[in-house]
């Protein structure tokens with residue numbers, strides 16, 4: 001089968017930089033290039049043209065790169081994003097990748113490094129493309145879910161991205177890491193089946209309410225089961241709330257009986273739930289999150305996975 005061309009959108013306000021990137025990428029086989037001179041224009045193009053890969057500057061007029069990446073992921077949760085950053089400290093790079101960005105490029109970049117990173121992103125897009133129909137279905141369901149629980153905005157994209165990274169750090173093949181990422185993208189879709197009053201409740205849930213929450217991984221798997229692109233990661237979606245000690249749900253699996261991808265998701269999901277704002281509290285400070293993740297080693301979460309995750313995400 002001939003691959004469909006990979007649609008790349010570059011958002012960059014600096015004409016010299018834009019023409020440099022365009023010149024480098026125009027020669028790439030199987031890629032179609034579009035450009036936008038500011039964040040607003042780029043967002044419009046994401047909305048209308050559904051690019052596969054967005055390469056964006058951070059500082060731009062009429063919407064900077066940070067807002068653009070957040071809004072673009074909300075429109076198209078599986079969008080692969082590369083951020084070109086002028087102040088490429090490790091901290092800002094790590095932070096962007098925690099927010100669902102695939103990779104970053106530091107400016108001024110050298111051509112080889114730029115091509116390597118774009119090449120990796122294109123490889124990801126080509127390896128396991130979601131059909132336009134599946135993209136549209138997932139995107140629409142995600143937005144429906146976000147209207148019920150606005151605090152879930154971009155949670156799935158962030159968990160997916162962190163899970164891919166953790167999978168790679170643990171030595172998974174690129175393909176397997178992408179499957180875990182894919183499961184991350186839809187793991188909470190089943191919350192559509194949980195009443196809003198429960199999702200947004202401030203304070204502890206009753207036993208009956210908690211029983212309803214516990215059904216969401218089953219619903220998530222049911223929702224994506226008809227889409228063939230999710231066939232290989234259904235178990236990861238279904239089991240993302242199991243615990244190492246067997247006290248999780250829906251099946252109470254323990255230890256290595258829990259699919260590896262689900263154990264990876266669990267670490268990233270737990271992290272993001274603590275790092276994000278909730279109706280009743282702001283995101284927790286990183287040191288608190290680190291302590292809580294360490295506390296959950298072995299009981300709730302796979303201990304080794306926590307260690308590898310912390311090393312990259314909250315280095316001490």
Ligand SMILES: [Fe+2]
Pocket residue numbers: 187188216217240241
């Ligand atoms: Fe969940």
